[in-house]
Amino acid sequence: MNIQNLKLALQNEPKFRYKQAWQAVFKDLIGNWNENTTLPKNLREKLNQTVPLEIKAEVFGSKHSKAIKALLELEDGNKIETVLLQHNDDRNTVCVSSQVGCALGCKFCATGKMGFKRNLTASEIISQVLFFTRYLKQNHPNSRISNIVFMGMGEPFLNYDNVMEAVKIINDPECFNIGARHISISTSGIVEGINKFAKESLQLNLAISLHAPNDQLRAQLMPIDRKYPLEEVMEAVEKYVENKSRQVMFEYLMIENINDGEKEARELAELMRHPLYVVNLIRYNPTGVFKPSPASRMIKFKNTLLRAGVKTTQRQGFGTDINAACGQLAGKKKQNNE
Ligand code: SAH
Ligand code: SF4
Numbered sequence: 001m002n003i004q005n006l007k008l009a010l011q012n013e014p015k016f017r018y019k020q021a022w023q024a025v026f027k028d029l030i031g032n033w034n035e036n037t038t039l040p041k042n043l044r045e046k047l048n049q050t051v052p053l054e055i056k057a058e059v060f061g062s063k064h065s066k067a068i069k070a071l072l073e074l075e076d077g078n079k080i081e082t083v084l085l086q087h088n089d090d091r092n093t094v095c096v097s098s099q100v101g102c103a104l105g106c107k108f109c110a111t112g113k114m115g116f117k118r119n120l121t122a123s124e125i126i127s128q129v130l131f132f133t134r135y136l137k138q139n140h141p142n143s144r145i146s147n148i149v150f151m152g153m154g155e156p157f158l159n160y161d162n163v164m165e166a167v168k169i170i171n172d173p174e175c176f177n178i179g180a181r182h183i184s185i186s187t188s189g190i191v192e193g194i195n196k197f198a199k200e201s202l203q204l205n206l207a208i209s210l211h212a213p214n215d216q217l218r219a220q221l222m223p224i225d226r227k228y229p230l231e232e233v234m235e236a237v238e239k240y241v242e243n244k245s246r247q248v249m250f251e252y253l254m255i256e257n258i259n260d261g262e263k264e265a266r267e268l269a270e271l272m273r274h275p276l277y278v279v280n281l282i283r284y285n286p287t288g289v290f291k292p293s294p295a296s297r298m299i300k301f302k303n304t305l306l307r308a309g310v311k312t313t314q315r316q317g318f319g320t321d322i323n324a325a326c327g328q329l330a331g332k333k334k335q336n337n338e
Helices: 003-009 015-026 041-050 110-114 122-139 160-171 191-197 215-221 230-244 262-271 295-307 328-337
Strands: 057-061 067-073 079-086 092-095 099-101 116-119 147-150 183-187 205-209 248-254 277-283 311-314
Touching: 003 015, 003 041, 003 122, 015 122, 067 122, 079 122, 092 122, 122 160, 160 183, 183 191, 191 205, 191 230, 205 230, 230 248, 248 295, 262 295, 277 295, 295 311
Parallel strands: 092 147, 147 183, 183 205, 205 248, 248 277, 277 311
Antiparallel strands: 057 067, 067 079, 079 092, 099 116
């Protein structure tokens, strides 16, 4: 749903029409303006023409886990992916994309391989949430989306303004009404973005994709480390924590014999010497270059961190069978079409 077009279409209408339309889309979850009965018929027709509500998507379900992935087609034909993760405790997390592709080319990431196409608009980010809100209403009417993570395709802090505009709408009680504390943004470490984020008034969560505890290794995996070395990233995070007193999650992919040794675990523990820092160890979803760490190495790594007093969690291996990690489905699709 294009919010800009909605505003344009209603600019000469009485003010309450906008509120009615908004309610119809985000609360009644209509999929076509004709489903609404409060708006005049001629206006509904106009809206169907200029602000279509259909969201074109291909849905991929995972038989063995509770991850559903949708490949959404944008107006210009580009495709982005969105994932719904249904947790056992009734939480439903939607993982949204912020860009078509990504310019940062991390070696382990399928989105990185696609290269960068363009930023998503706030409306396109919102549409991903709207898609799964409708999906849940249809398939699990008693469930609602409880959490949003910006961990899909793209680097959110390189599309800062649109991401924050979308976040405000996601948080808005008149819209999705998802609490700021349930919205997380993951960055590869864009320092200017972290600094701006520290000044936001909403109590959002910050996650940093770390993946390596020193610049030498990190730059090999994540070229962006050359522009924003670890020291600068950690300094920005420290300032953020001083400002916000909020926990920060550091994501760490476990890649066999690359970043999962004792040496790296100890170095990482050194970096994590702050009570509000939490490490989240993530199973690497193979993208052709590396191998995931076997469970034994993962346990050893985790134990070293725990012994050093670092809060450490492990992300559930959601939907490996549908390639539920960052950018992998859209990447695959593209290859198949080539
Ligand atoms: N660009 C941002 C947000 C999108 S990536 C960032 O990098 O933080 C979101 C998460 O997916 C990151 O932590 C990223 O490392 C992870 N990811 C990327 N490729 C993956 C893979 N092959 N397996 C598992 N997780 C992956
Ligand atoms: Fe971009 Fe994040 Fe993938 Fe790196 S991990 S290429 S920053 S989407």
